[in-house]
Amino acid sequence: MAIPTAPALLFPSVLPNSFPRRTPWRHLVRRQPRHLRAGRPRLQAPAPAPPPVAEVAAERDDTPPLRLLEPPQEDDPFPPEMEPADPDFYRIGYARMMRAYGIEFLEGPDGMGVYASRDVEPLRRARVIMEIPLELMLTITQKKPWMFFPDIIPLGHPIFDVIESTDPETDWDLRLACLLLYAFDIEDNFWQLYSDFLPSVDECTSLLLAPKEDLMELEDEDLASQMLKHQERAIDFWQKHWDKPIPLKLKRLARDHERFLWALSIVQSRSVNLKLRMGAFIQDANVLAPYADMLNHSPNANCFLHWRFKDRMLEVMIKAGQAIKKGDEMTIDYMSGVNSKFMERYGFSSPTNPWELINFSSPATIHMDSFLSVFNIAGLHDELYHNSALTSVVETDFVDGAVVAAARALPTWSDGDVPAIPSVERKSAQALQEECRQMLDSFPTTIEQDQQILDSDAHISKTREIAIKYRLHRKMLLQKIMDALDIYQDRILF
Numbered sequence: 001m002a003i004p005t006a007p008a009l010l011f012p013s014v015l016p017n018s019f020p021r022r023t024p025w026r027h028l029v030r031r032q033p034r035h036l037r038a039g040r041p042r043l044q045a046p047a048p049a050p051p052p053v054a055e056v057a058a059e060r061d062d063t064p065p066l067r068l069l070e071p072p073q074e075d076d077p078f079p080p081e082m083e084p085a086d087p088d089f090y091r092i093g094y095a096r097m098m099r100a101y102g103i104e105f106l107e108g109p110d111g112m113g114v115y116a117s118r119d120v121e122p123l124r125r126a127r128v129i130m131e132i133p134l135e136l137m138l139t140i141t142q143k144k145p146w147m148f149f150p151d152i153i154p155l156g157h158p159i160f161d162v163i164e165s166t167d168p169e170t171d172w173d174l175r176l177a178c179l180l181l182y183a184f185d186i187e188d189n190f191w192q193l194y195s196d197f198l199p200s201v202d203e204c205t206s207l208l209l210a211p212k213e214d215l216m217e218l219e220d221e222d223l224a225s226q227m228l229k230h231q232e233r234a235i236d237f238w239q240k241h242w243d244k245p246i247p248l249k250l251k252r253l254a255r256d257h258e259r260f261l262w263a264l265s266i267v268q269s270r271s272v273n274l275k276l277r278m279g280a281f282i283q284d285a286n287v288l289a290p291y292a293d294m295l296n297h298s299p300n301a302n303c304f305l306h307w308r309f310k311d312r313m314l315e316v317m318i319k320a321g322q323a324i325k326k327g328d329e330m331t332i333d334y335m336s337g338v339n340s341k342f343m344e345r346y347g348f349s350s351p352t353n354p355w356e357l358i359n360f361s362s363p364a365t366i367h368m369d370s371f372l373s374v375f376n377i378a379g380l381h382d383e384l385y386h387n388s389a390l391t392s393v394v395e396t397d398f399v400d401g402a403v404v405a406a407a408r409a410l411p412t413w414s415d416g417d418v419p420a421i422p423s424v425e426r427k428s429a430q431a432l433q434e435e436c437r438q439m440l441d442s443f444p445t446t447i448e449q450d451q452q453i454l455d456s457d458a459h460i461s462k463t464r465e466i467a468i469k470y471r472l473h474r475k476m477l478l479q480k481i482m483d484a485l486d487i488y489q490d491r492i493l494f
């Protein structure tokens with residue numbers, strides 16, 4: 001079934017004033033690879049002077065009501081002497097811009113990121129740093145009747161049938177990639193302009209874009225085969241719909257499968273899941289939210305995303321109580337997952353990911369509470385945290401995500417199973433160290449060799465670099481667990 005469309009009413013012209021206008025030919029020019037150009041164009045926060053928090057609240061009240069779902073009735077009876085207003089007239093009320101308060105978008109070590117442009121005192125309440133109106137976002141919902149938003153695809157366009165051929169619940173990423181490609185193709189559409197600020201094929205970290213030999217560098221067979229399957233799925237989809245004689249208006253959206261893989265990478269690594277209310281429905285939606293998609297990940301994020309139903313705004317908010325210094329990066333927590341999950345979806349891993357897992361097969365058991373207390377780690381097994389209140393008591397500061405991660409996976413004994421005899425504890429720690437050592441030895445390269453490859457090869461491809469970093473991070477985690485078990489034995493057992 002085709003969805004009727006009312007583009008003039010539902011999709012306003014919403015270009016921030018400072019957005020560089022695209023010249024008609026510019027989208028035909030291939031971007032230079034990253035090393036040949038000085039980064040992506042700078043994304044300027046389009047808001048005027050940032051207002052204090054109190055004013056933000058006042059401004060919200062002034063926002064004109066958004067009548068996204070109530071287009072004027074076209075078949076209202078007009079007296080014959082009256083003419084309908086120019087379609088532009090209707091756009092006025094819908095044209096809302098993104099607003100930004102006290103932030104700037106800068107190129108950093110993890111690509112583009114969002115940084116504080118002034119100090120922020122810790123406040124008891126969360127506060128807004130970005131507001132992104134719904135109409136700037138590309139949205140695909142997982143259930144009918146609302147399929148995607150904005151409703152920009154004209155009736156009868158073949159991309160609609162391509163989208164319709166997929167399963168809304170499982171193929172949200174393919175669907176959103178089609179919608180994104182379509183949005184890029186509409187002259188002066190917001191996304192056509194925003195695409196200048198998205199990472200190019202050479203800059204994108206997604207492993208969907210990695211050649212097979214780079215995937216082999218991962219030395220994680222499960223992840224490599226998972227990525228090959230993802231690539232196969234995307235290429236099959238592209239071949240099914242594009243690799244044949246088709247109308248030009250469809251063909252030009254993704255002339256080669258690389259273009260489709262890139263769009264899919266953008267969707268997977270930049271979209272968020274939200275529960276949106278659309279009219280009477282509350283829907284699980286996958287959303288590409290411009291500007292908010294410049295936020296990088298941190299497990300100790302200082303910001304979070306908040307969907308405001310009333311004005312249909314996505315807000316980025318600083319967590320309550322956070323003090324932020326000018327120049328600090330603003331981050332959100334993408335998910336609590338192991339490194340392989342981050343690699344699969346976003347193409348990066350972290351040496352201190354507190355959700356990383358090492359599954360020990362050794363029967364050795366260790367007393368978890370005493371292990372944790374050596375590193376000032378407190379809390380229940382699922383929510384271990386560094387207890388800084390204890391830092392003055394125990395001098396070691398050796399705690400990072402890797403030790404928390406180790407603690408999550410350590411085999412433990414429950415009261416009564418094993419007597420708390422230091423020699424048993426020591427044996428357990430040694431057995432676990434030995435298992436880590438064997439796992440570490442199973443990598444054909446050492447930590448130093450991987451580091452050398454990364455340091456010495458100036459022309460290393462992006463995806464190969466990512467694969468080697470991941471392999472390095474896994475080894476570093478093992479090394480840190482071994483070190484932690486050393487410290488544990490020194491501190492507690494003797």
Ligand SMILES: C[S@@+](CC[C@H](N)C(=O)[O-])C[C@H]1O[C@@H](n2cnc3c(N)ncnc32)[C@H](O)[C@@H]1O
Nearest residue numbers: 110111112205269270293294295296297346348
């Ligand atoms: C939502 S985008 C964030 C903006 C992105 N940095 C850019 O340049 O446009 C997600 C991508 O940012 C990068 N990224 C985010 N957090 C990261 C982190 N903690 N470490 C390394 N890369 C990160 C990865 O390339 C990821 O796929």
